[in-house]
Amino acid sequence: MHACARQETGLNGGERPARFFPLLLFILAIFLTFIHPHFRVPFTSKIIHIDLGVATLICASILLIFSGNRIDLLQGGIVGIENLRPYSVIVLVLSLSFICLTLEYAGFFEFVALKFLSSAGTGRKLFLNVFLLSYILTLFTNNDIVILTLTFIIFHICRHAKLNPMPYLFLQFFVTNIAGMTLYIGNPTNIIVADFAGIDFVKFAKWMVLPSLVSTLACAGVVYLIFRRQIPERLETQAQEMHDVETMRDRGAAAVALICLSLTVLLMSLPKTVVRIPNWVIPLILALPLAVYIASRGFLLKIVQRIPWKIAPFLLGLFILVEGLAASGWTGMFSSVLSGIPDSGPMSVLLPCLMASWFSGFMNNHPMTVFFSRSLPSSWRGMFLAIIAGSNIGPTTMITGSLAGIMWSEILAQHGRAISFSEFSKYGIIVSTVAIILASFIIWLELGML
Amino acid sequence: MYHKMVLCVTEATPEEVVRVASKLCDKETEVIVLHVVRVLTDLQRREAEEKFAWVIETLKKEGIRARLELVESADPKSAIVSFVRENSADVVVTGTIQKKGILALVSESISDYLIKHVPCTLVLVKRPD
Numbered sequence: 214m215h216a217c218a219r220q221e222t223g224l225n226g227g228e229r230p231a232r233f234f235p236l237l238l239f240i241l242a243i244f245l246t247f248i249h250p251h252f253r254v255p256f257t258s259k260i261i262h263i264d265l266g267v268a269t270l271i272c273a274s275i276l277l278i279f280s281g282n283r284i285d286l287l288q289g290g291i292v293g294i295e296n297l298r299p300y301s302v303i304v305l306v307l308s309l310s311f312i313c314l315t316l317e318y319a320g321f322f323e324f325v326a327l328k329f330l331s332s333a334g335t336g337r338k339l340f341l342n343v344f345l346l347s348y349i350l351t352l353f354t355n356n357d358i359v360i361l362t363l364t365f366i367i368f369h370i371c372r373h374a375k376l377n378p379m380p381y382l383f384l385q386f387f388v389t390n391i392a393g394m395t396l397y398i399g400n401p402t403n404i405i406v407a408d409f410a411g412i413d414f415v416k417f418a419k420w421m422v423l424p425s426l427v428s429t430l431a432c433a434g435v436v437y438l439i440f441r442r443q444i445p446e447r448l449e450t451q452a453q454e455m456h457d458v459e460t461m462r463d464r465g466a467a468a469v470a471l472i473c474l475s476l477t478v479l480l481m482s483l484p485k486t487v488v489r490i491p492n493w494v495i496p497l498i499l500a501l502p503l504a505v506y507i508a509s510r511g512f513l514l515k516i517v518q519r520i521p522w523k524i525a526p527f528l529l530g531l532f533i534l535v536e537g538l539a540a541s542g543w544t545g546m547f548s549s550v551l552s553g554i555p556d557s558g559p560m561s562v563l564l565p566c567l568m569a570s571w572f573s574g575f576m577n578n579h580p581m582t583v584f585f586s587r588s589l590p591s592s593w594r595g596m597f598l599a600i601i602a603g604s605n606i607g608p609t610t611m612i613t614g615s616l617a618g619i620m621w622s623e624i625l626a627q628h629g630r631a632i633s634f635s636e637f638s639k640y641g642i643i644v645s646t647v648a649i650i651l652a653s654f655i656i657w658l659e660l661g662m663l
Numbered sequence: 664m665y666h667k668m669v670l671c672v673t674e675a676t677p678e679e680v681v682r683v684a685s686k687l688c689d690k691e692t693e694v695i696v697l698h699v700v701r702v703l704t705d706l707q708r709r710e711a712e713e714k715f716a717w718v719i720e721t722l723k724k725e726g727i728r729a730r731l732e733l734v735e736s737a738d739p740k741s742a743i744v745s746f747v748r749e750n751s752a753d754v755v756v757t758g759t760i761q762k763k764g765i766l767a768l769v770s771e772s773i774s775d776y777l778i779k780h781v782p783c784t785l786v787l788v789k790r791p792d
């Protein structure tokens with residue numbers, strides 16, 4: 214069993230209402246993030262939308278106001294907790310999004326996807342190509358953008374080839390989510406957990422490449438088995454005949470963005486004795502020349518408008534709320550629960566991975582990640598790796614596991630392919646269970662060997 | 664009758680929506696068939712023109728002036744509202760999909776958003792069960 218080592222700066226244990234207050238606010242924040250209600254401002258016609266960017270911030274503000282001027286909560290939420298610097302996570306996520314959004318807007322993803330997928334002459338080849346493309350694109354870019362681009366291309370190709378798009382859509386959604394665990398930059402949740410645990414870019418890849426590869430391969434195998442009868446031998450229309458050679462919208466911008474992204478990965482993977490700047494500064498610096506370039510091409514504003522700015526207040530609010538949970542002893546209590554998990558054997562990784570995955574489904578992967586990470590001492594490496602795997606696999610268990618999943622379901626509905634929560638989970642639970650077991654087992658093996 | 668109508672279409676738009684829209688028009692009505700895409704590449708443009716040709720044809724057969732407009736935005740809901748404001752439309756017609764269960768709780772449909780934000784008459788067309 215793990216020794217529960219973290220010291221919490223708790224509120225007076227006897228003050229039960231004060232103790233439950235941060236927990237209620239945390240639950241309310243998650244609820245509001247999912248429900249995103251509208252409120253009319255009294256005596257005006259103005260409507261306020263409590264969306265992702267506002268929900269956690271409102272709850273965090275209430276916590277700060279009613280917790281008796283706890284500046285340490287604010288400080289912990291913005292400046293940092295142990296190894297983690299929330300502001301650096303936010304800058305890193307936003308600057309990487311900027312580079313990836315430029316690639317998307319320049320038509321890079323669409324161009325690559327069309328070239329790659331239209332060469333398929335059989336249903337099986339198309340299945341294989343969707344798998345490879347989803348995996349490769351997700352390795353170095355933002356999985357949300359890959360999901361959105363590939364969804365459109367899959368609909369396009371399947372429409373022309375008179376195919377049922379669902380096997381390919383499920384495949385790309387599952388693969389892009391699971392493959393997101395490969396690299397440090399693959400998902401904001403990776404950055405949060407890795408920073409908490411002090412795992413750098415190279416170490417992260419060393420631990421996660423193999424579990425990611427094996428579990429995505431297994432996921433593809435399971436999806437194939439589920440949908441094999443809907444994957445035809447031959448395509449009715451040769452995909453290659455569907456369109457002429459498509460050109461990229463802006464080759465120059467795509468090239469500059471690709472160089473920036475490659476340099477980001479390269480510089481992050483070099484030792485800190487060579488690159489003496491923190492990881493979060495690297496994409497920020499590289500995004501600057503890209504911004505100048507695309508400003509000269511006239512679409513800087515379009516990209517800036519697309520940056521998911523709301524993630525900044527969302528994460529800041531979450532960090533403050535979780536600091537409130539830590540101060541009132543909830544993370545310590547959860548840590549005690551986790552300390553009941555065996556500290557050796559495959560279960561030491563499997564159980565936290567399973568918990569992280571299921572909690573992601575119920576509370577979304579970002580809140581789960583911040584809460585779980587804050588509850589563990591940084592010496593519990595296996596558990597941190599399990600949380601990384603769980604936070605990426607979680608959105609494949611339940612569609613509510615990530616906001617991208619909810620957005621994806623809306624796009625499917627707009628294409629006349631609405632899926633229900635239960636229909637998604639019917640496949641998702643099978644795929645994610647296989648992925649969790651394999652990823653956990655490999656992480657456990659690696660912990661014994663590395 | 665209305666002077667300027669915005670008819671929002673997606674790949675899931677059923678015939679009923681276009682039929683209802685045409686009933687709300689007279690010869691003076693101008694119909695803008697609006698489709699929002701995330702990135703407006705040549706392929707997306709060609710694809711949309713091909714996919715929504717039937718909508719334009721249906722309306723033109725009824726003697727209604729109609730044209731397709733493609734708007735590029737990562738946020739379709741607010742893009743529709745901005746388009747309606749910029750074009751001073753006096754009616755918006757769109758289909759609505761009844762979501763059930765947990766997804767109905769966690770995802771806000773475009774029609775829910777339009778009810779709250781569109782500054783003119785809004786007609787939601789639900790497909791018969």
